[in-house]
Amino acid sequence: MEIISCSHVNFAYPGCEEDVLKDVSFSIRRSEFVVLCGKSGCGKSTLLRHLKKNLMPYGKLEGHILYCGEEVENLDDRVSTSQIGFVQQNPDNQIVTDKVWHELAFGLESLGLESRIMKQRVAEMASFFGIQTWFRKNVSELSGGQKQLLNLASIMVMQPKLLILDEPTSQLDPIAASDFLATLKKINTELGTTILISEHRLEELLPMADRVLVMEHGQLAIDDGPREAAALVASGVCREMFYGLPAVVKIASAVKPEGRFPLTVREGRLWLEECLGQPGHETPEKNKRPRLRPHTVKSAQSTSMPSVVSMHDVWFRYGKTSLDTLRGVELAVREGELFAILGGNGVGKTTTLKALTRLVKPYRGTIEIRGKRLEKLSDMELFHHGLAMLPQNPQALFTEITVREELLEALSDEKLPEDEQAARVAEISREMELDSLLETHPYDLSGGEQQRLALGKILLRQPAILLLDEPTKGLDPFFKRTLADIFKRLCQSGMTILMVTHDIEFCAEYADRCALFFDGEIVSCGTPKEFFSGNSFYTTTANRVAGQWFPDAITWEEVAARCGGDIK
Amino acid sequence: MVTDAYSVREGLGEAAAFYRSHPLLNFSYFAIVIGVTMFAMHPVFLLSSFFMAWCYSILLRGIKAIRFNCLVLIPAILLMTLFNTLNVHNGVTVLFYLNDNRITLEAIIYGLASAIMLTSVIIWFSCFSVIVTADKFIYLFGRAAPVLALTLSMIMRYIPLLQHRFREVAAAQRCMGRGLKGSSWIKRIRQFGKEVSILIAWSLEASIESADSMEARGYGLRGRSSFHLFRFAGGEKVLLAAILLLGGAVVAACAAGSMSIYYYPAILLPRFTVLQWISLAAYLGLMSIPMVLDMRGIHEWKLSHAAM
Numbered sequence: 001m002e003i004i005s006c007s008h009v010n011f012a013y014p015g016c017e018e019d020v021l022k023d024v025s026f027s028i029r030r031s032e033f034v035v036l037c038g039k040s041g042c043g044k045s046t047l048l049r050h051l052k053k054n055l056m057p058y059g060k061l062e063g064h065i066l067y068c069g070e071e072v073e074n075l076d077d078r079v080s081t082s083q084i085g086f087v088q089q090n091p092d093n094q095i096v097t098d099k100v101w102h103e104l105a106f107g108l109e110s111l112g113l114e115s116r117i118m119k120q121r122v123a124e125m126a127s128f129f130g131i132q133t134w135f136r137k138n139v140s141e142l143s144g145g146q147k148q149l150l151n152l153a154s155i156m157v158m159q160p161k162l163l164i165l166d167e168p169t170s171q172l173d174p175i176a177a178s179d180f181l182a183t184l185k186k187i188n189t190e191l192g193t194t195i196l197i198s199e200h201r202l203e204e205l206l207p208m209a210d211r212v213l214v215m216e217h218g219q220l221a222i223d224d225g226p227r228e229a230a231a232l233v234a235s236g237v238c239r240e241m242f243y244g245l246p247a248v249v250k251i252a253s254a255v256k257p258e259g260r261f262p263l264t265v266r267e268g269r270l271w272l273e274e275c276l277g278q279p280g281h282e283t284p285e286k287n288k289r290p291r292l293r294p295h296t297v298k299s300a301q302s303t304s305m306p307s308v309v310s311m312h313d314v315w316f317r318y319g320k321t322s323l324d325t326l327r328g329v330e331l332a333v334r335e336g337e338l339f340a341i342l343g344g345n346g347v348g349k350t351t352t353l354k355a356l357t358r359l360v361k362p363y364r365g366t367i368e369i370r371g372k373r374l375e376k377l378s379d380m381e382l383f384h385h386g387l388a389m390l391p392q393n394p395q396a397l398f399t400e401i402t403v404r405e406e407l408l409e410a411l412s413d414e415k416l417p418e419d420e421q422a423a424r425v426a427e428i429s430r431e432m433e434l435d436s437l438l439e440t441h442p443y444d445l446s447g448g449e450q451q452r453l454a455l456g457k458i459l460l461r462q463p464a465i466l467l468l469d470e471p472t473k474g475l476d477p478f479f480k481r482t483l484a485d486i487f488k489r490l491c492q493s494g495m496t497i498l499m500v501t502h503d504i505e506f507c508a509e510y511a512d513r514c515a516l517f518f519d520g521e522i523v524s525c526g527t528p529k530e531f532f533s534g535n536s537f538y539t540t541t542a543n544r545v546a547g548q549w550f551p552d553a554i555t556w557e558e559v560a561a562r563c564g565g566d567i568k
Numbered sequence: 569m570v571t572d573a574y575s576v577r578e579g580l581g582e583a584a585a586f587y588r589s590h591p592l593l594n595f596s597y598f599a600i601v602i603g604v605t606m607f608a609m610h611p612v613f614l615l616s617s618f619f620m621a622w623c624y625s626i627l628l629r630g631i632k633a634i635r636f637n638c639l640v641l642i643p644a645i646l647l648m649t650l651f652n653t654l655n656v657h658n659g660v661t662v663l664f665y666l667n668d669n670r671i672t673l674e675a676i677i678y679g680l681a682s683a684i685m686l687t688s689v690i691i692w693f694s695c696f697s698v699i700v701t702a703d704k705f706i707y708l709f710g711r712a713a714p715v716l717a718l719t720l721s722m723i724m725r726y727i728p729l730l731q732h733r734f735r736e737v738a739a740a741q742r743c744m745g746r747g748l749k750g751s752s753w754i755k756r757i758r759q760f761g762k763e764v765s766i767l768i769a770w771s772l773e774a775s776i777e778s779a780d781s782m783e784a785r786g787y788g789l790r791g792r793s794s795f796h797l798f799r800f801a802g803g804e805k806v807l808l809a810a811i812l813l814l815g816g817a818v819v820a821a822c823a824a825g826s827m828s829i830y831y832y833p834a835i836l837l838p839r840f841t842v843l844q845w846i847s848l849a850a851y852l853g854l855m856s857i858p859m860v861l862d863m864r865g866i867h868e869w870k871l872s873h874a875a876m
Contacts, residue, residue: 054783081786093777098724099703105795109714110786112793122795136797140728155785357743379748389743395770396733396740399762410744443773461745 002066003162003194004028004051009063011046016059020046022218024063028196028211030161033188035205035226036198038215039240040446040476044198047215048166051196053080067162082111085155087165089474091147091172095139100131103139103150107158121157129153129183143345145176149183156187163187165197170447170474173345173502178204200476203246203541206230207263214238230261243477247505247541247556254556254565268545275563279548306371307332308465308496309356314365316355325351326362327520338487338497340507342538343517349500352517353467356498357389358382370464388463392470394454395443403429403445403453404438410460424460431489432456433482448479455486466490468499472506484510508532508540508554528554579630581698585865586858590804591704593811598696600815601855605688608818608827609681610837613851618684620855621691627859628698637691645683652679658832678831699858703796710794717794730771737766807857814854821847 005027012019020043028034038044049055050065053075065072067084088094097103101122108118126132129149134142142150148168155163165184169177185208187193199205206212212229214222216238222229233241234253242250248268252261255275262271273279311331317324325348333339343349354360355367358374367374369387377386391397400406407425416424429435432452437445442453451471458466472480487497487510501507507514508528515525516538524531532539533552542556546563553559581587586594605617625633652675654666659674702724710717741747747759821827826844830836838844 052784055780077786077789081784081789086780086784088777088781090774090777092729093774094781096725096778096782097718097721099721101797102703102721102795106782106787107785109718109793109795110789112789112791114793115795118793118795138728139725140732151781158785357739359739359742379742379750380745383743383745383748387743388745389740391736391740391743393736393740393770395773396737396766397744398769399766413746443769458744467743 001030001068002027003030003032003068004196005064005066006050007064007066009047009050009061009065011050011057011059011061013057013059018218020059020218021050024215024218024220026213026220026223028162028194031188031192031194033185033195033208033210034197034213035202035209035211036196036213036215037200037202037241037244038198038238039478040448042215043218044215045166048086048164048196048198051162051164052084052086053077055086078111081107082158083161085158085160085163087148087151087155087163087168089167089170091144091151094151095147098138098140100137100139100142100150101126101135104131104154104157106154111158121159125153125157128156143176145172145179148172148176148180152180152183156191156193160193162194162196165195165199167198167200167474170200174504175344177201181205181208184208200244202244206246206249214241216240226263227261230263234261240478243481247559248545250556251542251545251560251563251565254560255563256565265541265544269548272546272549272563276549306335307368308335308370309333309498310368311352311355312366312368314352314355314362314367316351316360316362318360324520326355328365329521331515331522333496333498335496336491336494337512338491338499338510340511340514341498341500341517341522342502342504342507342514344502347517348520349517350469353389353469353498353500356467357387385462385464387465387467388458388461389467390455390458390469390471392473394450397454397457398442398450401441402439403434403442406442406453407456407460410457428456428460431459432486447474448476448483451475451483452486459490463495465496465498468497468501470501470503471499472501472503480506504532504538505540505555508543577631579626579628579633580862581628582701584628584699584858585861587699589807589861590798590800591700591707592800593804593808594700594704595708596808596815597811597854597857598692598700600811600819602689602692602696604815604818604822604851605685605692608822608851609685609831610827610829611681612840612848613827614681614684614688616848616852617855618688618691620852620859621688621695624695624855624859625691627862628695633691633694636694641687641690645680645687648683648686649676649679652676652682660834674831674833674835677835681831704798707794707796707798710796714792714794718792730767733770734763734767737763737770741766811854811857814850814857817850818847818854821850 007025009021009024010019011021024047036044036048046057049057050061051067051072053072054077056073067075072080095103097106104122104126105118108121113121126135129152131150131153134146139147139150148171152168169180172180181204184195184197188195197205206226209226212222212224212226213220214229214233214237221238222232224232230245230249231253233245234249234257245253246263248262248265248271251268252259252271262268309331310333311329314326314329315324316326329348329352331352341349341352351360355362356369356374369377369382374382398406400409404425407428408421411421411424429438432455434449434452434456437449442450445453471483475483484506491497491512511528513526514528514531515522516531517523524534529552532543532554533547536544536547539547540554542559543554546553546559550559550562553562586597601617604613605621608614608617622637625637653671654669656675656678657670657672659670659672661673662670663673664671702720706717706720706724709720738747741759741763747756747763821843826838826847829838
């Protein structure tokens with residue numbers, strides 16, 4: 001029985017010539033787990049919103065969208081509310097009440113249920129999601145992952161038959177994202193709820209899915225099982241989606257494009273074993289594994305490059321009696337390098353950035369910026385052509401109504417002639433690939449474009465050192481490559497970039513050096529090769545798959561090349 | 569040991585027994601007590617309310633209450649009394665003349681009485697704010713209008729969210745080299761304005777998603793109900809009956825005029841009859857209910873731990 005069926009759906013926003021959806025037809029059966037993917041702006045969100053009555057966008061719609069055989073447009077409001085659940089991207093913006101228990105009951109209140117029944121339903125769902133321990137908390141005390149789980153749970157209390165999710169994990173760190181996806185899988189297998197989810201990160205999602213839909217320029221290009229869809233993408237259909245595929249698929253497609261593709265790390269290992277044989281004890285490469293040097297400031301100072309940012313024995317705690325957040329941080333970043341600090345949540349990564357920008361003051365230790373003690377610098381010396389930080393939310397910088405004015409605003413307090421200003425804005429907008437968007441409102445840009453606008457704004461201030469807090473959060477894989485290219489160019493021009501991130505794959509591919517932050521200090525540091533090849537868990541997927549054969553191959557390209565594959 | 573259950577420094581706060589009672593009890597208690605305090609100007613009733621308010625505020629808020637009551641309220645009482653004395657010249661008992669103005673005993677006493685009334689009300693409200701938290705308020709109004717309850721809850725949600733966002737905006741602007749220490753104050757005021765406008769634009773944009781999320785969960789359907797976690801247990805019915813009975817008696821006595829007193833032109837106290845004694849006892853009984861509950865709570869806790 002089909003729960004959703006779309007036939008020949010065309011849609012255009014008012015005032016737009018081009019259709020956002022072009023002749024889209026597909027159907028979803030009961031209890032299926034379907035993944036919808038595609039480049040940002042390909043019409044995924046528009047399509048998903050058409051499946052929920054109250055969220056349907058205004059515009060010109062042709063074709064039929066049926067829920068259980070009835071037009072979604074004509075569904076009864078109560079049926080639409082309770083049977084079709086919709087989870088959006090941003091964990092914070094979806095929460096409307098102040099207490100966890102109240103948020104859980106929001107939908108049930110709308111349906112006008114009796115208090116007794118609500119209590120039972122809320123209790124049931126809180127137990128299913130493991131929310132009991134934070135049931136009475138204020139929502140402002142929750143972590144991002146908890147907030148998104150709460151959003152999911154507050155929809156599940158209404159016992160929907162169909163759950164639609166629009167990039168639900170894009171704002172979460174990888175561990176919270178895995179938890180969230182595991183919960184989704186549990187909902188699908190244990191409650192039989194039909195799931196339709198759009199997502200960029202396919203690494204974990206692909207093995208869970210029954211079916212994959214790939215959209216390109218408003219059309220449905222692929223509608224197939226996960227293995228078959230992966231094979232189609234690897235063979236060149238929707239080429240742009242290739243970078244979003246799991247690393248195992250990318251390796252397999254380069255080495256043996258015709259066979260059955262592995263989807264998980266486990267399958268990948270077995271597949272490599274078939275190709276290469278058992279990883280023998282005599283593998284000579286095992287002994288060649290590069291040794292990771294214990295991280296000290298000396299090792300950084302001994303090299304010829306002077307360090308631009310250095311921290312020595314820095315200690316900090318938030319409250320007088322609370323535990324230390326930073327416990328003797330040692331850090332030395334050299335001029336012109338892209339330095340990445342990796343690590344889990346709450347280990348002190350962001351606090352380190354705050355210490356550098358003087359938002360918090362360490363009680364012990366020294367911090368030097370370009371050879372000068374941080375506390376000796378005035379705010380003006382520190383931030384004017386010195387340090388600059390890209391905030392996690394680019395919106396925190398936007399004040400104007402067009403991209404051009406936004407960029408000009410960055411120069412507003414520097415006394416430059418107008419043509420000079422215009423020239424610099426033109427240069428930076430070319431650099432950030434924003435030329436075609438200069439008259440657009442900043443809030444009408446996509447997440448990745450907003451990120452680049454914010455970066456462009458910061459760069460117009462001509463900083464020498466750029467601090468980045470989670471720059472790849474919520475970006476699609478295609479966009480990440482653009483961003484990496486920009487970073488590379490900046491480093492080559494002499495800028496030093498220090499970034500804090502969860503994105504292991506990004507660091508492995510593009511960082512000059514990586515450091516692991518744990519328990520308030522930096523425990524290891526080295527080039528991506530030195531850094532990742534020593535780890536068995538905290539490393540890239542490609543390295544986890546092929547580490548037994550090629551310990552020093554970090555990226556999927558390296559593994560594929562070692563296996564004799566050809567990389568297009 | 570008493571200190572296990574109750575620390576004198578901190579006060580009981582949210583550990584108070586009355587805090588856990590049903591909001592209806594909390595609300596009716598404070599409504600009656602504060603109401604009677606405001607209208608019963610008889611000195612005996614005023615002083616008993618003043619005394620009980622002190623006791624309960626110290627029990628709830630510990631040393632903070634003592635500090636506030638002594639440092640702020642006692643000077644305030646003296647000031648208000650002085651103000652009334654110097655500005656009101658009614659009354660028959662003239663004590664002396666000041667710049668050709670009569671200073672009367674009645675004015676002094678009336679000033680003192682109204683100052684004590686006002687401060688008692690303030691102290692009772694400080695207790696009220698500990699016991700009746702936002703979600704109890706929301707619950708009580710939600711019974712009448714679910715939309716109002718939701719609105720209050722949303723306001724409580726947005727205050728911390730906006731604070732957090734504003735800090736983020738300010739930090740981001742600082743890291744761009746804006747609004748730094750050492751720039752002129754005109755620049756800093758303009759920068760502040762800019763930060764507020766960023767906050768507003770950002771929040772409006774975010775609220776579109778919030779509206780979608782509400783819409784997706786059926787906001788606007790007819791017949792909205794209101795969820796809460798409060799239980800009206802058997803014992804609480806007895807307590808509510810006690811509050812209403814005692815409160816009713818006191819209010820009736822008030823209405824009958826047994827607590828009224830004339831200050832001008834001369835002080836005229838009604839005679840203290842059996843009726844007055846009964847209503848005073850009822851009043852004291854009513855006011856002491858939460859403290860009795862707390863004492864019982866501390867005692868129960870001690871007993872259960874002594875047994876272990």
